[in-house]
Amino acid sequence: MQAALPLQQGMPSLAPMLKQATPAVVNIAVTSKQEIQNPLLQDPFFRRFFDIPDDAPQERESQAVGSGVIVDAAKGYIITNNHVIDGADSIKVRLVDDREFDAKLIGKDPETDIAVLQIKADNLKALVLADSDKLEVGDFVVAIGSPFNLRTTVTSGIVSGLGRNGMGEGYQDFIQTDASINPGNSGGALVNLRGELVGIPSQILSRSGGNIGIGFAIPTNLAKTVMGQLTQFGSIERGRIGVGGQNLDPALAKAFGLSSSRGAVITQVVPGSPADKAGVKSEDIVLKVNGREISSFDQLRNIVGLMRVGEKVELSILRNGKPQTVNVVIGKAGAETASADGKGGGNLHPSLAGATFAPLDESSARRARADGGIQVQDVNPTSAAARAGLRPGDIILSVNRQPVKTIEQFTKLANPKTPELLLHIQRGPGALFLIIR
Structure with a gap:
């Protein structure tokens, strides 16, 4: 032996x-x-x-x-x-x-x-919250939780990616990790090798429902921001600056004479909005937000939406090929826009979740030759609104055959209690009807 x-x-x-x-x-x-x-x-x-x-x-x-x-x-x-x-x-x-x-x-x-x-308890142990902005792809991380109700289970891996989004609706800036995350891990801890909290495991990408090495965690910086508002106010007051936009893809970059396709193009500025007051203009290219490089309009939306009303956001932009810096004071979401969250919240029908709507400004109305209406400002490509057929730039002329010219009219007609919406939409030079259930 x-x-x-x-x-x-x-x-x-x-x-x-x-x-x-x-x-x-x-x-x-x-x-x-x-x-x-x-x-x-x-x-x-x-x-x-x-x-x-x-x-x-x-x-x-x-x-x-x-x-x-x-x-x-x-x-x-x-x-x-x-x-x-x-x-x-x-x-x-x-x-x-x-x-x-x-x-x-x-x-x-x-x-x-x-x-x-x-909870009210003595002798509790808390984790230190690390600065998740300092994470890099390749850093070692450990997931701790109760997968399948197996309490205090530990798995290890690395940071596989940063700034992931598009896994559903809402504000997303996920850490991707190959540390095993399974049902029941949700809400637990993703820690670094010092035992500091860097993320909250939230989602998995899997066809079977089990781990395949692709999990997503909410960064602690995002979670800390949300927690601060929830503990102080009990709810979140969304920030907004009043812009619509889209990703800067290679074709757009070439059209604007740019060598890189990283950034977001501002396609619309709501009249009277914080962005309008700060001097942001349509066709501005946003490259950085508060010194952080962005690669998509979703990132701009996420950063702004998680800031508090009254805070200042610094936008590093290109305007006609020249770099500029614009400081915008965050305004309150809903002041000049309407939205729905898809889960019974917001002020619109849940099937419109993922889209934001704003009044039609004079220049857009003139270009579209429309006598009033509500413009679809932004549509999350994976949202209920996108699945319903809405697109950014659509002009909603009427709801259930009732003309709409103000956000107040639109909100009243497209409220969550209305079982079905008939939208008359102008899209480019043409028009169509959409039935929203």
């Missing part, structure tokens, strides 16, 4: 770091009530025939599990994903030492998929 090899001293190990980090990662159990989708129970004849009382329960209790991370031990604040606790009737948090607490929902933001919980 071969003798066991002696243990080697000084072997590299993540164990010391994990002993410090894992107590801050918690298991979250959610209980909610769901309506029983059985059309027979809605039939009075069926109910009488089988003697089913009218007050018979038509709901069932469902349970789900996820993860969370303690970020403030003194106040008991826990960050998790909105989709982990969405619709919850009760939320319980279990610590690594098996203590269990009822959690209070402080606030949630579906558009960034962040929620903040609070």
